[in-house]
């Protein structure tokens with residue numbers, strides 16, 4: 010497979026102005042007729058051939074302006090249809106046949122649970138018809154779907170329904186029209202036995218929009234939260250960004266087999282059922298929040314993505330980074346803002362930092378790729394969102410909003426680039442963002458080494474920041490970036506933020522300083538008392554910050570920093586220092602001793618008066634094993650696990666009564682609601698229970714069993730079951746697990762959780778369990794949710810996946826090899842943990858590489874090939 014380069018971009022020689030499609034659905038032999046109005050671009054050469062993409066299609070007929078084409082008039086390969094000689098403007102008619110029932114890649118038109126559905130982004134439309142499958146070709150669409158009236162009573166496509174009726178042989182049809190020109194990746198079709206829940210939204214200009222959520226009948230009681238989330242998102246986008254919905258109908262469909270979370274097809278979003286269905290008895294708080302975020306994300310794409318789209322796939326972060334930033338802000342406004350930031354950043358620093366440090370590291374705007382599907386990454390999405398957030402931090406909200414208004418107004422209906430977006434921000438604010446653009450082209454996580462000195466005699470604080478970005482594949486030399494560092498100086502006597510004065514100018518108590526050079530010293534004057542600096546507040550830039558904080562400094566910031574995020578981060582740093590010592594002790598076979606300062610900090614938290622329970626729960630949560638691993642030069646999985654367990658158990662022993670008290674104070678019998686207050690209480694209670702169960706405290710076990718048996722809501726049930734299954738009390742865990750599995754055997758989303766709970770336990774029998782569960786009737790390798798819940802979750806089980814006999818790696822490789830044939834997109838994602846081999850000891854490195862080499866010997870999809878090739882380079 011050959012890479013495509015950004016620098017080779019050429020505008021399309023031909024535009025499709027209008028597209029008419031007719032689908033005659035059949036599981037093994039669907040016929041698709043296309044009628045395309047095509048025009049040559051005025052600046053294109055009149056001899057330019059028409060090149061259409063098409064894969065896995067059987068061509069039945071082809072005609073231009075009603076005249077069938079002779080075989081000599083076109084060339085057909087596995088990937089393209091080329092017509093050498095075409096007029097300036099013409100109608101191209103084609104008919105193809107395809108087989109949705111054997112489409113296990115879940116790209117293009119496929120069947121899920123007997124229902125027909127589509128996934129076209131990025132390049133799935135070419136599996137539906139011959140077409141210029143690129144986002145800078147935008148057409149209006151008219152689509153007729155013909156299906157069986159019994160098995161497919163519901164026939165949906167983008168836009169507005171304009172016609173429907175009965176046909177011969179028990180068939181019927183529906184015709185849809187989408188007046189907004191769109192790229193074909195936003196095309197969608199759904200047909201099946203679906204049921205709807207309907208609601209309405211009145212837009213800011215007073216138009217009434219019908220909202221429909223389409224699900225299988227048994228899921229009708231799981232739609233309320235998604236519908237409520239949609240309405241909140243629509244209102245938020247009007248208030249916050251001035252964006253109004255633009256059709257009379259907005260539909261969401263839930264399907265079981267889906268590669269990602271959801272897809273923003275114009276007017277017809279298609280969702281993985283896991284990203285839309287919730288019920289208090291089946292979904293956890295985290296799932297409720299995830300659904301809210303994804304519903305909002307896809308809705309927000311209607312402007313950031315659909316009305317203004319990407320010129321080419323290298324610009325993917327233009328729509329994804331901006332839309333993730335928008336959904337993050339929406340969730341922050343709807344729930345607890347500091348907790349949302351803490352959770353996003355914890356995930357980011359664990360998973361995106363790891364990606365940026367590995368062999369598949371790439372810039373937010375890559376300059377080449379083999380398979381675009383491999384670039385739906387944490388870098389494009391989450392780091393892309395951090396970069397948009399930095400623009401907001403640099404410009405302030407008001408200018409940022411004016412830039413966003415200008416962007417939507419100027420580029421409405423167009424396919425544009427990242428320069429167009431950043432250009433609007435520069436234009437409205439007058440800011441020079443030329444250096445800032447390096448964030449889009451330079452891969453890797455920048456590191457800032459900071460140190461500060463307080464000069465008593467002159468009442469000055471000197472802060473020196475040095476930045477460097479490590480080399481990444483293909484990019485050895487990095488240039489300095491424009492980094493906004495939000496900060497404060499917290500007075501050690503007063504415990505208050507001191508006023509920041511620089512070069513005679515008062516900046517306030519919290520300010521953004523701009524690091525643009527390799528090294529800069531910032532001098533703050535009139536600093537009346539010795540301060541502890543609070544740097545990178547609210548994680549103002551996606552960097553690693555090193556500052557030689559003492560444990561006393563951190564304990565001080567933990568209680569005094571005015572920035573909620575940095576208070577939490579001080580706790581994490583304090584725990585990390587203790588963990589580092591314990592990891593070293595474990596490796597050296599020295600007795601482990603718990604740092605009493607950590608115990609005292611936790612005691613203060615547990616007994617103090619902190620009112621935000623959601624933040625408190627986060628502060629009481631230790632850094633994850635994956636995050637700790639990210640901080641180590643060479644990952645020692647066993648030492649990390651042992652050290653973290655030791656800290657958890659030491660805290661539980663020392664603060665046992667406090668944890669019991671917190672648990673009891675936060676028990677509640679209120680009817681479940683996914684409100685921020687209730688969620689905060691449940692998380693705090695469950696964090697306390699986690700500590701108690703780590704020492705298998707007798708009272709803790711009783712509380713845990715009771716919580717499981719009460720079946721009050723899935724958050725509490727799942728948490729209790731997880732703690733039981735992850736403890737050594739198999740006598741209690743096994744019957745609980747069995748009862749849970751039987752009770753929920755009919756519910757695939759609950760069975761996903763049942764799989765995950767079992768394969769994430771630390772005990773050594775996990776590998777056998779995975780093999781056993783792969784034979785379970787509820788498991789299917791063709792369903793991506795099941796693969797993630799069982800195999801993906803096992804690969805995150807650090808002690809068991811990284812077994813020294815290599816059997817964990819071999820199991821993953823076997824599944825990757827099988828999925829490579831069935832679903833290359835999922836296979837290429839699943840292989841990720843093996844690509845991180847450089848981070849481990851030599852023995853594991855060898856074992857992991859061996860498996861990558863074994864995979865590479867297979868006939869590989871371009872997806873898996875690209876990832877494995879990079880990993881072994």
Ligand code: B3K
Pocket residue numbers: 130131268269270271272273306307310329382385
């Ligand atoms: N835009 C979709 C991506 C789907 C692509 C899968 N190959 C999901 C989202 O970001 O909203």
Ligand code: ZN
Pocket residue numbers: 306310328329332
């Ligand atoms: Zn998106």
